Amino acid sequence: MANASNAPATDAPDAAAMAAAGDDAAEARAAVWTDAAMIAALIAVDPAGLGGVHIKAWPSPVRHRWLDLMKEMMGPGRPFRWVPVSAPESRLLGGLDLTATLEAGRPMVAKGLLAEADGGVLVATMAERMATETAARITQTMDRGAVTLERDGLTRQFDTRFGLIALDESDTDEDGPPAALLDRLAFSLTLEGLRHDDDLPALFLAEEVAAARQRLPKVTIGDPHVEALCRTAAALAIGSIRAELLAVRAACASAALDGRREVDEDDALLAARLVLSHRARALPAPPQQQDDDEQQPPPPPEDDAQTDEPETPPDLPDQPDEPEADTDRDDLADNAGEEDRMVDAAQAAIPQDLLNRLIAGQGARAANRSAKGKQKKIAGARRGRPTGTRRGMPGGGERLNVIETLRSAAPWQPLRRAQGQVAHDGVQVRADDFRITKFKQRAETTSIFVVDASGSAALARLAEAKGAVEILLADCYVRRDEVALVAFRGTKADVLLPPTRSSARAKRSLSALPGGGGTPLALGLDAALGVAEGERRRGRRPIVVVLSDGGANIDRAGAAGRAQAKEDALKSAQAMRAAGVQALFVDTSERGRMRGKALAREVAAAMGAEYLPLPAADARALSTAVRARTPADADG
Structure with a gap:
C-alpha cells in the first residue's frame, strides 16, 4: 500500500517538469520566430542597405515558410530571384541573347540575375558551396550598386541594388559561405529546432512595409x-x-x-x-570597480601652509556655467x-x-x-571525350557544335524563307536548332563504408575495413575518388571520416574506433544515406558499402529488441533503395550461421544492394569488389 500511495507523488513532479520544459521550448521557438519575422520585415524595407541575411538551415518546411514570409513582405512587383550553386557567369552577369540576335539580325543583350534582382532580393542556394568567383561577382555588385557586362563583344552597365539571402546547409561554421559575403549581410538566422506548425507572428503587413520603405529616406x-x-x-x-x-x-x-x-x-x-x-x-x-582615488579628491600637499589658504575661482562670472557642465555630465x-x-x-x-x-x-x-580552398566546383559536361551532340543552348562552358547546328537548321530553310519571319538573308537558325557537344568523363565517386563495430568480431571487421580504405585511398590521386567511414555500435552511429582523400586522416579515424556493444543497424544506414545525399549535392556518385552480419538488436530509439530493431533496419534499407543509392552489402557473419546469413540477405534485398558473402574477406578482395561496382564513365 505504501508503494502504491507514493507512486502519484513521484510521477507528478516529473509530469510538471516535462510540461514546464515543453512550455520553455515553445517560448524559445516563439522568440526565434519573432526575430525571424522582424528580420524579414527589415530586409523588405531596406534590402540593399542591409545587405541581406545568412540562413543556417537544411531544406525543410520551416525554411520554405520563412522564405514565403520574406516574399510576402517584399510585396508584389519586387524581384525574388534564385541563384543555383552552379549558375554560370553568363546567367549571373548576362550576355549575348543568341536567339534574339539571330531573329533581329543585330546584337541583343540579355540581363543576368544580378541585374534582374534590382530592387528585390537574390536567394543563393547552397551558399556554402558557392565558388569564389561567384562570391566575388556578387560582393562587387553589392558594393558598386551596378553590374558591368564585358563579354561576347558587348559592354553594358546595369544599375542594380538588391539584398542577398544566403542559404547555408553546412554542418559546421568552418564550412559556411565565404567570409567576404557574410561580412556584407546584416543578419544571421538559425532555423534549426523550429517547427513548421508553430505560430508565426504577423508583425507587419505588406502595405505597412511599403509605407516604411517610402518613409526610410527621411x-x-x-x-x-x-x-x-x-x-x-x-x-x-x-x-x-x-x-x-x-x-x-x-x-x-x-x-x-x-x-x-x-x-x-x-x-x-x-x-x-x-x-x-x-x-x-x-x-x-566585465565592469571594473573604480579605484577610490577616482572617487575622492587628491590627497593634501605635504606643505601645511598651503592648505590653510584654499584656492577660489578667480572669476565669479564663470560660476553660472556649472549647470551646463552638469547637463553635459548627465548626457x-x-x-x-x-x-x-x-x-x-x-x-x-x-x-x-x-x-x-x-x-x-x-x-x-x-x-x-578563409574561404580559399573550401569551394569545390561541380564538374559539368565541359571536358572529356566527345560522344555526339544534344539539343541545348551554348554558354556557361557548353560548346556549340556549329556543323550539327547548321545540319539541324538546313531542312527548314525553304519553309522559313517562305514564311518571311526574318528580315535578313542567309541561314535562319532558331533556338531549337542549337546543338552542343556531349562529353563522356570519368565519374567522381565517393565510397561510403558503413562498419558494424559491435560484438566480439568487431576487431576483425575493422581490420578488413581499414585495409580496404587504405587500398582505395592509394588510387584516389589517379581516380579522384573519395572515401567516407560510418561506424555504428551501442546506441548510436557516427560519421568517423567525412569524405576525404587523406590516408593519414583515415588511419587516425579508424585507429580511434572501439568495438563492442549492440547493433543499431538502422542508425548506421540512416547516417550513410545522409552522407550519400550530401555527396550527390556535390555532384559526386556515392556508393555505400555495408560490412555487417545484419543482426540488428537496437532500434532507432536506442532500445534493445530484435523485432523492432529489424523492422527499423528494413525501413532504413528501403529508404536507401528509394533514394537510388548504389549499395553493396558485405556479409561478415561467421561460417555455418545460416540465421545470420538470412538476416543479411533480407536487409540487402530491402536496400536493393548486391549481396557479397565474405565471412573472412581480406582487404584486397573487398577493395576489388567495390571497384568492380564503381562506374567508370559518366555522360555529360
Whole structure:
C-alpha cells in the first residue's frame, strides 16, 4: 500500500517538469520566430542597405515558410530571384541573347540575375558551396550598386541594388559561405529546432512595409545612438566597420516600420541584438570597480601652509556655467547607460555555439577563417571525350557544335524563307536548332563504408575495413575518388571520416574506433544515406558499402529488441533503395550461421544492394569488389 500511495507523488513532479520544459521550448521557438519575422520585415524595407541575411538551415518546411514570409513582405512587383550553386557567369552577369540576335539580325543583350534582382532580393542556394568567383561577382555588385557586362563583344552597365539571402546547409561554421559575403549581410538566422506548425507572428503587413520603405529616406539617427552602437561593436571585438554601418541602417529601418522619422533607444537596441551579436569575436569585459582615488579628491600637499589658504575661482562670472557642465555630465551618463544596455542585449543574443567558442577562446580563429580552398566546383559536361551532340543552348562552358547546328537548321530553310519571319538573308537558325557537344568523363565517386563495430568480431571487421580504405585511398590521386567511414555500435552511429582523400586522416579515424556493444543497424544506414545525399549535392556518385552480419538488436530509439530493431533496419534499407543509392552489402557473419546469413540477405534485398558473402574477406578482395561496382564513365 505504501508503494502504491507514493507512486502519484513521484510521477507528478516529473509530469510538471516535462510540461514546464515543453512550455520553455515553445517560448524559445516563439522568440526565434519573432526575430525571424522582424528580420524579414527589415530586409523588405531596406534590402540593399542591409545587405541581406545568412540562413543556417537544411531544406525543410520551416525554411520554405520563412522564405514565403520574406516574399510576402517584399510585396508584389519586387524581384525574388534564385541563384543555383552552379549558375554560370553568363546567367549571373548576362550576355549575348543568341536567339534574339539571330531573329533581329543585330546584337541583343540579355540581363543576368544580378541585374534582374534590382530592387528585390537574390536567394543563393547552397551558399556554402558557392565558388569564389561567384562570391566575388556578387560582393562587387553589392558594393558598386551596378553590374558591368564585358563579354561576347558587348559592354553594358546595369544599375542594380538588391539584398542577398544566403542559404547555408553546412554542418559546421568552418564550412559556411565565404567570409567576404557574410561580412556584407546584416543578419544571421538559425532555423534549426523550429517547427513548421508553430505560430508565426504577423508583425507587419505588406502595405505597412511599403509605407516604411517610402518613409526610410527621411529617418534620422542621433549621434549618441551611433556612438553607442560603435562602442558596443568595439566591446564585442568586431573588427569590420560594416557592422556599425549595417547596425545604423537596421535602426533606421526599425524606426521607419514603427512610423517614426527619428531613431530611439529601442531601435538601437534591436539593431545591436540582431546585427552585432552574431559577429562577436570576444565577450565584453566585465565592469571594473573604480579605484577610490577616482572617487575622492587628491590627497593634501605635504606643505601645511598651503592648505590653510584654499584656492577660489578667480572669476565669479564663470560660476553660472556649472549647470551646463552638469547637463553635459548627465548626457554622458545617459549615453553610457544606453551603451551598457546595448552591450547586455547583444551579449544575451549571442548564439550558443558562438558563445561556447568565445568562452573557449576560439572566436578570433573563427573570425579569420578563409574561404580559399573550401569551394569545390561541380564538374559539368565541359571536358572529356566527345560522344555526339544534344539539343541545348551554348554558354556557361557548353560548346556549340556549329556543323550539327547548321545540319539541324538546313531542312527548314525553304519553309522559313517562305514564311518571311526574318528580315535578313542567309541561314535562319532558331533556338531549337542549337546543338552542343556531349562529353563522356570519368565519374567522381565517393565510397561510403558503413562498419558494424559491435560484438566480439568487431576487431576483425575493422581490420578488413581499414585495409580496404587504405587500398582505395592509394588510387584516389589517379581516380579522384573519395572515401567516407560510418561506424555504428551501442546506441548510436557516427560519421568517423567525412569524405576525404587523406590516408593519414583515415588511419587516425579508424585507429580511434572501439568495438563492442549492440547493433543499431538502422542508425548506421540512416547516417550513410545522409552522407550519400550530401555527396550527390556535390555532384559526386556515392556508393555505400555495408560490412555487417545484419543482426540488428537496437532500434532507432536506442532500445534493445530484435523485432523492432529489424523492422527499423528494413525501413532504413528501403529508404536507401528509394533514394537510388548504389549499395553493396558485405556479409561478415561467421561460417555455418545460416540465421545470420538470412538476416543479411533480407536487409540487402530491402536496400536493393548486391549481396557479397565474405565471412573472412581480406582487404584486397573487398577493395576489388567495390571497384568492380564503381562506374567508370559518366555522360555529360
